[in-house]
Amino acid sequence: xxxxxxxxxxxxxxxxxxxxxxxxxxxxxxxxxxxxxxxxxxxxxxxxxxxxxxxxxxxxxxxxxxxxxxxxxxxxxxxxxxxxxxxxxxxxxxxxxxxxxxxxxxxxxxxxxxxxxxxxxxxxxxxxxxxxxxxxxxxxxxxxxxxxxxxxxxxxxxxxxxxxxxxxxxxx
Ligand SMILES: *[C@@H]1O[C@H](CO)[C@@H](O)[C@H](O)[C@H]1NC(C)=O
Ligand SMILES: *[C@@H]1O[C@H](CO)[C@@H](O)[C@H](O)[C@H]1NC(C)=O
Numbered sequence: 001x002x003x004x005x006x007x008x009x010x011x012x013x014x015x016x017x018x019x020x021x022x023x024x025x026x027x028x029x030x031x032x033x034x035x036x037x038x039x040x041x042x043x044x045x046x047x048x049x050x051x052x053x054x055x056x057x058x059x060x061x062x063x064x065x066x067x068x069x070x071x072x073x074x075x076x077x078x079x080x081x082x083x084x085x086x087x088x089x090x091x092x093x094x095x096x097x098x099x100x101x102x103x104x105x106x107x108x109x110x111x112x113x114x115x116x117x118x119x120x121x122x123x124x125x126x127x128x129x130x131x132x133x134x135x136x137x138x139x140x141x142x143x144x145x146x147x148x149x150x151x152x153x154x155x156x157x158x159x160x161x162x163x164x165x166x167x168x169x170x171x172x
Contacts, residue, residue, distance in 0.1 A: 134154075
């Protein structure tokens with residue numbers, strides 16, 4: 001394990017040394033998403049502070065602050081052409097909204113876009129037949145990680161049947 005670690009360090013040093021002669025042999029460091037950071041595997045704090053270029057095939061991993069979750073690529077790999085994988089897709093650290101909103105008793109919930117409920121996620125509610133929706137049929141997850149309207153309910157579309165019980169000519 002320790003040996004592997006040292007090999008990795010040496011590999012990175014060699015690659016960094018090469019990179020200093022030819023800046024296209026590796027990838028320039030990129031910024032982490034807002035409210036997030038980057039995990040550099042196999043590098044010391046000192047190396048992380050000074051690093052400018054990372055070697056081909058090196059993988060960085062995004063980590064989000066506190067209870068935020070990553071949406072978009074979590075890992076990016078340095079490609080031989082000096083770019084990182086999936087750069088067309090942004091990675092964001094967002095607050096999740098309460099999951100209880102994403103299911104509805106006696107009804108259905110459409111989540112868009114599909115995936116974890118985070119800032120910008122819209123839920124559309126509908127009830128099974130025989131049930132009436134009470135409340136709003138949509139809700140949106142806000143930047144603060146809260147839903148913008150209360151969860152609706154599906155109420156049974158019941159027909160009330162009254163039964164009179166008579167005892168000794170007195171009806172109840
Ligand atoms: C630098 O690297 C690129 C691709 O890795 C290569 O095409 C180019 O010839 C190299 N330049 C020098 C000066 O070595
Ligand atoms: C959702 O509610 C709005 C009004 O509150 C209504 O106009 C719309 O048709 C409803 N959508 C569905 C799918 O029931």
